[in-house]
Amino acid sequence: MASRVNRPRAGEALGTRNEATRRHNLSSLLTLVHRADGLSRADLTRATGLNRSTIGALVGDLVDAGLVTEEHPETTGVGRPSPVVQPRRDVVALAVYPDVDAVSLALVALGHRIVARERIELPQSPSPAMVVELAADAVAGWVEEGSPRVVGAGVAVPGLVRAEDGLVVRAPHLEWNDEPLGEELAEALDVPVDVDNDANAGLIAESLYGAGQGVSHLIYLNGSTSGIGGAVGVTGSVLRGADGFAGELGHILADPDGLACHCGRQGCLETEVNLQRLEAAAGGPLDHSRLEESLGSSAAVEDELTRQARVLARGIANVTSAFNPRTVILGGFLGLILDRRGDLIRELVVRHTFAPLADSLTLTRAALVEDQVLIGAGELAFRSLLADPLGE
Ligand SMILES: [Zn+2]
Known part of the structure; x- marks a missing residue:
């Protein structure tokens, strides 16, 4: 992302080239400030490799465009602290x-x-x-x-x-x-x-700001009222597939004799692992904002958690063998199943995955709780x- 301002060479279309470089640098700077929610000029200099006067000019452009503000921390002791470039909240x-x-x-x-x-x-x-x-x-x-x-x-x-x-x-x-x-x-x-x-x-947000930060290969599985969503992250991008529909991991086959699915087939992962079946075990609708407390721990709930954990583990093992992720992030009610049946899921994932692919796999709960989809x-x-x- 970082780039240095190149020394002009004779005979080139300098204006155009310098303008392209400036736009590229403005993009790098604003992206850094956005992702870190504010950075000092000194940090920007370090992160981009650009010199201080270039950073000063570029920040000035972003201030003029109404995108950032600069705050000057109060001087304490020797030396002048570096101004902090803040993204504008409006x-x-x-x-x-x-x-x-x-x-x-x-x-x-x-x-x-x-x-x-x-x-x-x-x-x-x-x-x-x-x-x-x-x-x-x-x-x-x-x-x-x-x-x-x-x-x-x-x-x-x-x-x-x-x-x-x-x-x-x-x-x-x-x-x-x-x-x-x-x-x-x-x-x-x-x-x-x-x-x-x-x-x-959700995957974009978790990989930038949540449980997937710094992880180049990850899978995100989210359980909500409308089933299981999936996404595959590869070196900072979402795997798209030929038609743009890759990552429909809620519809991988879990049980050929399973229940009918909204997609028109039967026995998909999301018909076997879902909130509705947890609610049925709990004996009624759950408070989705307080899922963990409202689910309770009756014998029926415990049995259903174990059943869903077993099916989920097979699903995770299959996608792990297919994509070799470093981390699988579980969001929504899948995160709750991981919390309640983590040991069982980890044991079964290792058992069902082609061995070397599970060796350094991490299973973790989504970090941005309810907000990853909106932030994404x-x-x-x-x-x-x-x-x-x-x-x-
Ligand atoms: Zn389906």
Whole structure:
């Protein structure tokens, strides 16, 4: 990411080349400040290898563009402390996460912190038009309260998404088919919109800010009301597959004689490992915001946890043999199963995985708890600003 300003060579189109270098450096600087949620000029100098006066000029450009501020720490003792470059909290991305029972919305500020959020519970799963309307209303309300500069929107959808144009090809739990959600939302909000699969968004957030930091090969499995989402991270990118649908790990085959799945087949991982079957064992609906407490530890719950842990371990073993990840991150209720049956799952994963691939595998709970999908959706929306901060 870092690059040095090259010494000019005679005969080259210096203006163009210097301009391209400047834009590249602005992108590197803003990305560093966004990811660290603020860095000193001295840290930026170290991280980029650029000299102090170049950093000063580039930071000045970002301040003028309204993207960062500079804070001068108070002098204590000898020497002048380096000014700290802070991302501006009023530069925000809208994050949208439609699920079967609610639409979650948030403003994620530059610096990757959520600065406003709303979860709208719904009696039935939302239509795409309803999602667009709720998103537009929420933005209007937030703009009235403060004056955020919304640079884009990111939508995380539990389903198959064509990321190039934001077409939701198939979201079985929402009963959406070929919905041009990206286009419709972009028209309503008048900002660029990026749409992706919810597990891909979660993986992006966990790998930048959560349990996957610094891990080059990882798998993210998330258990929610609408089943199991999966994503495969390879050296900083999400594995996309030929059609962009890779990582549908909730639909790997767990039991050919299992229950019918929303995808039209039977015995998928998510029909055998799911929240509804845990709820049935617990004897009624669980409080999803206090899942661990509300699940309890009756004999039926304990048996069901063991059954689901065994199936989940086989699934993890299969994807581990296929992708050789260093870390498998479990989010949502899968994280709870890992907490309650960690020893059993680890033992079975080792037993079912082609041996060398399990030797250095780590299984861990997602670190960003409830927020990874929204932060990841915000990250999608910030991509173009971070790539070209001045948008010239
Ligand atoms: Zn399925």
